Amino acid sequence: MGFKIMGEEKVAVHISKELYEKARKYVEESEGEFKSVDELVEFVLKEVLSEEVEEKVFTKEEEEKIKERLRALGYI
Amino acid sequence: MVSKPHGGKLVNRVVTGRRREYLLEEAKELRKVSVSESLAADVSNIAHGVYSPLEGFMVYNDYYHVLYDMRLANDVPWTIPIVLDVSREEILGLKEGDDIAISFKNTMLAIMEIEDIYKWDKREFCKKVFKTVDVRHPGVSKTMHRKDLLIGGSIYLLNDVPEPFERYRLWPVETRVLFEAKRWRTIAGFQTRNVPHRGHEYVQKAALTFVDGLFVNPLVGWKKTRDYKDEVIVRAYEALIENYYPKDSVVFSVLRMEMRYAGPREAILHAIVRKNFGCTHFIVGRDHAGVGDFYGPYEAWDIFNEFPDLGIIPMFIREAFYCMKCGGFVNEKICPHEEEYRVKVSGTKLRKMILSKEKPPEYMMRPEVVEVILNFERPFVE
Ligand SMILES: [Zn+2]
Numbered sequence: 299m300g301f302k303i304m305g306e307e308k309v310a311v312h313i314s315k316e317l318y319e320k321a322r323k324y325v326e327e328s329e330g331e332f333k334s335v336d337e338l339v340e341f342v343l344k345e346v347l348s349e350e351v352e353e354k355v356f357t358k359e360e361e362e363k364i365k366e367r368l369r370a371l372g373y374i
Numbered sequence: 375m376v377s378k379p380h381g382g383k384l385v386n387r388v389v390t391g392r393r394r395e396y397l398l399e400e401a402k403e404l405r406k407v408s409v410s411e412s413l414a415a416d417v418s419n420i421a422h423g424v425y426s427p428l429e430g431f432m433v434y435n436d437y438y439h440v441l442y443d444m445r446l447a448n449d450v451p452w453t454i455p456i457v458l459d460v461s462r463e464e465i466l467g468l469k470e471g472d473d474i475a476i477s478f479k480n481t482m483l484a485i486m487e488i489e490d491i492y493k494w495d496k497r498e499f500c501k502k503v504f505k506t507v508d509v510r511h512p513g514v515s516k517t518m519h520r521k522d523l524l525i526g527g528s529i530y531l532l533n534d535v536p537e538p539f540e541r542y543r544l545w546p547v548e549t550r551v552l553f554e555a556k557r558w559r560t561i562a563g564f565q566t567r568n569v570p571h572r573g574h575e576y577v578q579k580a581a582l583t584f585v586d587g588l589f590v591n592p593l594v595g596w597k598k599t600r601d602y603k604d605e606v607i608v609r610a611y612e613a614l615i616e617n618y619y620p621k622d623s624v625v626f627s628v629l630r631m632e633m634r635y636a637g638p639r640e641a642i643l644h645a646i647v648r649k650n651f652g653c654t655h656f657i658v659g660r661d662h663a664g665v666g667d668f669y670g671p672y673e674a675w676d677i678f679n680e681f682p683d684l685g686i687i688p689m690f691i692r693e694a695f696y697c698m699k700c701g702g703f704v705n706e707k708i709c710p711h712e713e714e715y716r717v718k719v720s721g722t723k724l725r726k727m728i729l730s731k732e733k734p735p736e737y738m739m740r741p742e743v744v745e746v747i748l749n750f751e752r753p754f755v756e
Pocket of ligand 1: 697698699700701704709710711715
């Protein structure tokens with residue numbers, strides 16, 4: 299998946315100096331895969347958030363309806 | 375946790391409520407394209423997210439990339455084009471941007487926005503998808519008889535085709551809720567188009583040993599003559615699961631989808647579809663989705679190497695046989711004995727026995743399953 303940071307609005311985030319140094323070292327050793335700590339942070343956050351925020355295509359109400367059908371059919 | 379839908383988002387193109395009423399009225403005014411049973415199944419599968427991330431029939435750009443790179447234009451793995459073929463006459467006067475209605479028999483299925491109209495080279499399609507242009511291959515002969523133009527675009531589903539096995543029809547949105555309700559974190563999908571014999575049972579249970587749940591999902595619909603009828607498959611599985619599977623470890627549902635017999639490419643499609651149902655693992659058989667000797671026995675395993683980003687884990691389980699020395703069902707990898715001790719359960723042998731109303735022995739097929747099948751006057755497609 300492409301990695302865009304150009305042209306997007308930016309905000310500042312604070313992280314510990316220690317973590318920053320570790321990240322900076324990682325970027326140096328990445329052999330050009332990441333150009334800056336900002337890029338690394340953005341990449342990692344994106345990965346984590348895409349795992350967590352799975353877009354549900356149904357509401358709680360619809361979920362209950364689905365469960366009702368599954369119960370009626372003996373699946374649960 | 376159930377698997378993420380392919381391409382990231384579970385597609386839902388089902389229109390409901392007042393909007394549906396409105397579109398049903400509109401559909402009456404539109405040009406109508408009448409489709410085959412297998413295309414009607416594709417329409418439903420697209421709309422209910424079985425083919426996520428597809429939102430409609432493929433436009434040329436996706437068609438081209440799938441044919442040559444086995445990926446959609448946006449780089450998501452996809453191996454068999456999902457296309458809607460029409461004749462020149464059917465779409466005479468229509469252009470890109472127009473809407474058409476898609477119907478099957480007397481059912482108005484969907485409205486499609488035509489985004490693309492293009493010609494296809496059917497021979498080239500066969501060469502790529504089936505790896506042959508030999509018309510003895512059922513997929514090739516079917517493709518060569520299809521119409522000359524393809525139309526691509528998003529669909530809006532208004533009605534599903536009535537399903538004779540409604541009680542066993544689950545859509546991805548339902549299996550996902552179901553798997554979560556069962557608190558399964560790992561689920562192995564099993565593809566089939568056959569009644570279960572002991573070899574199938576072995577493979578399924580070998581997989582189940584490593585995961586929380588098993589999802590048995592036979593394809594129903596278009597089949598070759600001499601295949602088992604859909605109802606026979608459903609009833610046979612009911613008997614097997616009832617008598618030989620732990621109650622909370624298996625979910626059984628049917629999927630109406632055409633068998634294409636495209637071997638390795640179809641194995642990937644079958645895996646993607648089960649990923650959309652929420653499976654984390656997929657059992658890939660020897661000569662999966664093959665026919666005759668068009669594909670090598672392990673081609674369908676090798677192709678998975680080309681898709682490290684598929685998002686579902688293939689489980690390559692060897693074919694099982696009964697070994698008299700081992701005293702049970704085993705496979706090549708775990709049995710050291712010679713051929714003379716091994717009894718292979720062959721589908722062809724079983725079919726012959728069933729045709730002559732003979733009871734297969736218990737090491738080939740469970741007696742409860744045999745009974746169900748023999749109760750059918752005519753268990754095969756004629
Ligand atoms: Zn043995």
